[in-house]
Amino acid sequence: MSNIQINNVRKTYPGGIDAIRGITLDIADGEFCVLVGPSGCGKSTLLRMIAGLETITDGSVSIGDRVVNDLEPAERDIAMVFQNYALYPHMTVYGNMAYGLKNRGVPKDKIKVMVDEAAATLGLSEFLTRKPAQLSGGQRQRVAMGRAIVRQPQAFLFDEPLSNLDAKLRLKTRVEIRDLQQRLGTTSIYVTHDQMEAMTLADQLVVLNDGAVEQVGTPIDVYNRPASVFVAEFIGSPPMNLMPGEIDESGLVTPAGVVAAPAGVRHGAVTIGIRPEHLHPASDGPLRLKVRVVEHLGASANAHGTVPGHAVEMIASLTGADLPDKGETLGLTVAAENLHLFDPETGRRLH
Amino acid sequence: MVERRPFLTFIQHAVLILGAAMFVFPIYLAFVASTHTAAEVSGGVPLLPGAEMIRNYSLVLGEGISAAGAPPLWIMLMNSTIMALSITIGKIVISLLSAFAVVYFKFPFRMLAFWTIFVTLMLPVEVRILPTFEVVAQLGMLNSYAGLSIPLIASATATFLFRQFFMTVPDQLTEAARIDGAGPMKFFRDILLPLSRTNLAALFVILFIYGWNQYLWPLLVTTDESYYTIVMGIQRMANAGEETPQWHLIMATAILALLPPVVVILAMQRLFVRGLVEVEK
Numbered sequence: 001m002s003n004i005q006i007n008n009v010r011k012t013y014p015g016g017i018d019a020i021r022g023i024t025l026d027i028a029d030g031e032f033c034v035l036v037g038p039s040g041c042g043k044s045t046l047l048r049m050i051a052g053l054e055t056i057t058d059g060s061v062s063i064g065d066r067v068v069n070d071l072e073p074a075e076r077d078i079a080m081v082f083q084n085y086a087l088y089p090h091m092t093v094y095g096n097m098a099y100g101l102k103n104r105g106v107p108k109d110k111i112k113v114m115v116d117e118a119a120a121t122l123g124l125s126e127f128l129t130r131k132p133a134q135l136s137g138g139q140r141q142r143v144a145m146g147r148a149i150v151r152q153p154q155a156f157l158f159d160e161p162l163s164n165l166d167a168k169l170r171l172k173t174r175v176e177i178r179d180l181q182q183r184l185g186t187t188s189i190y191v192t193h194d195q196m197e198a199m200t201l202a203d204q205l206v207v208l209n210d211g212a213v214e215q216v217g218t219p220i221d222v223y224n225r226p227a228s229v230f231v232a233e234f235i236g237s238p239p240m241n242l243m244p245g246e247i248d249e250s251g252l253v254t255p256a257g258v259v260a261a262p263a264g265v266r267h268g269a270v271t272i273g274i275r276p277e278h279l280h281p282a283s284d285g286p287l288r289l290k291v292r293v294v295e296h297l298g299a300s301a302n303a304h305g306t307v308p309g310h311a312v313e314m315i316a317s318l319t320g321a322d323l324p325d326k327g328e329t330l331g332l333t334v335a336a337e338n339l340h341l342f343d344p345e346t347g348r349r350l351h
Numbered sequence: 352m353v354e355r356r357p358f359l360t361f362i363q364h365a366v367l368i369l370g371a372a373m374f375v376f377p378i379y380l381a382f383v384a385s386t387h388t389a390a391e392v393s394g395g396v397p398l399l400p401g402a403e404m405i406r407n408y409s410l411v412l413g414e415g416i417s418a419a420g421a422p423p424l425w426i427m428l429m430n431s432t433i434m435a436l437s438i439t440i441g442k443i444v445i446s447l448l449s450a451f452a453v454v455y456f457k458f459p460f461r462m463l464a465f466w467t468i469f470v471t472l473m474l475p476v477e478v479r480i481l482p483t484f485e486v487v488a489q490l491g492m493l494n495s496y497a498g499l500s501i502p503l504i505a506s507a508t509a510t511f512l513f514r515q516f517f518m519t520v521p522d523q524l525t526e527a528a529r530i531d532g533a534g535p536m537k538f539f540r541d542i543l544l545p546l547s548r549t550n551l552a553a554l555f556v557i558l559f560i561y562g563w564n565q566y567l568w569p570l571l572v573t574t575d576e577s578y579y580t581i582v583m584g585i586q587r588m589a590n591a592g593e594e595t596p597q598w599h600l601i602m603a604t605a606i607l608a609l610l611p612p613v614v615v616i617l618a619m620q621r622l623f624v625r626g627l628v629e630v631e632k
Binding site for chain 2: 053072073082083084087088089
C-alpha cells in the first residue's frame, strides 16, 4: 500500500514528438485514480511509464516514496492488467497466476496458498487447471485480475481492461473491479476512454488532453464544474450543449434567447455550456428547440434538434410522459446556476 | 464445400487416386525389386513381390555389398542419423537464438545482421560448396561427423521462420512477463519456446529430411567408408565398376533409407501439420 507521485513527467519520442507534456499528479494511498481522455491523449503512455514499460524522458515517478524512474517493471512492485489480458496461452490458469511469484522465488507451498486465495476471491477456483483458450472473455479478464492481485503489489495499473468485454459484462465487471479494489485497498490507476467507466470508478478523475492534464478532481466535481470546454464536452452523456453567447447588461444573450446570467462573470463574448438534463420544458421558456429526433431511453428521452434560426445543435434530456413530437418547437428553461460559461478564446471556465 | 454432385465427387476422387498412385508407384516398384533375386530383376522388374525379401534384406543389413564397395548398411544408417540429427538440432538451436536476438533486442546493426542472414538464403549449399570444402579441409574436418554437419548448420530459412513467428507474439505478452519478473532468457524459455512448439516440430521434420537427403556434401567430404551416409552409399552401389549393379540389393537399401524420415514424420505428424497450418493463439 502506498501513494504514487508523478512529478512533472515528460515523454518525448525520438523525432521530437511530445506525448506527455509535463504532468504532475498525486495519488493517495488506496485511491482509485482514473485517467480518461480521447485516444492519442497520452493516457496509456503515462500508465506505461509508471509501469516501467516506457522510459521517462524527464521528471520523476515515485511509488511509496521510492523514485522508480530507473527500476525494471518487476522491481517497481506493481501489477498490470492489459487490454487484451496478455495471459500466457500455454499455461493453465494456475500457472498464469503463479508465474510472477515463481520468478520472485516464493516457495512452492506458499505460492499454492496465495494462488488459491486469489482464485477464491475472484471465483476462479474451479478453473485453475484450464488453459486461457478454454475460458470465456469474462473469465479471462478475471484471470488477468487474479494475476495482478496474487502478488499483493503496491499498486494496480489497469490499461482499458474492460474494452474487450460485451456491454452487459462490462457493467458487471466494472462493479466487481471497484468492489475488489475497495476491499483490498490497493492504490490503483485505471486508463479508459469511456467517460462512464471513468465517472463510476474514480475517486480521483484525471482528464487528459494532448499530453497534458485538463482537470483533476472527484467525478462529481469534474461533472458539475468542468474546467474547460474540452472537459465539458468529454464528460457526460449525452454531451453538454455548447453555443456561443454574450454577456451584457440585459443578461446572457444566447442564440435561443436571453436568460439571467450567473453572478460575477465579466461582460463580453462567452461559450455557453448547458447539460441536456438541466433543460426543462416550459412553454414560455427563454430557449427554443426545434425537435428533429426523439430517442426514448425508457427512464428518460433525448430530444435532438436545432435552435430555430441558428445552426446550433442542442440536446435536451426529458423525463415524464409529455414528450415532444418530431418537428415540434419546444420551449425550454434553465436555472442560472446550471449554466457553464467558458472563455471562447482559451476554452477555460469563467466562473 | 457443401456440394452434392455425385459426378464431381467421382472426378475428385479419380484425380486424387491417380495422383496418389503416381507418387506411390516408384516406391512400390523399388519394394517389388527388393524382393526378387538378381536374375529375376535384371530383365525388367516384375509387378508382383517375390519370395526373396528376407534373404535380400538380411544380406544388406548384415554384410553389405562388398563388391560394390559399400560398408554394411547399419553403419551408413547410423552415420546418416547422426548427420541428420546434428544438422537438425544445430539448425534449430542457432536459428531460434538468432531470431530471438533479432526480434527482441535492440542493438546497432540489428537489421543489417538480419539481412545478412537473409541474403544467405540465396546461396544454396551447392553454390558455396568449393570454398566450404576448402575451409573444412584446412580445418582438418574431412572424414568426421563435424565436417559432415557443421557447414550445413547455419540456416537462414529457419531463422526467418522463427523471426516471423516471434513477431506475431503480442507485445503485451512480453510486457506481462517483464512485470512478472522474467528476464530475457527466462522469457525465452518459459514463454517463447512453449509457444513455438508446433513450429519447432514442423521445422524438425523438414530439417531432418533435409539433413538425411544431403548427397553432394557427404560425397565430397568423406573418403573413409566408415563415414559414408546411406544416400551417397546407394550411389556408390549403383556405380559398381565392372560388374552389373545388383539392383535387388540396391532397392532394398533404398527402401531402408526411406524408413527413418517416414518414422520421424509419423511421430511428429500431429504437431507437424498444426505447425504448418495454424498459429496457436
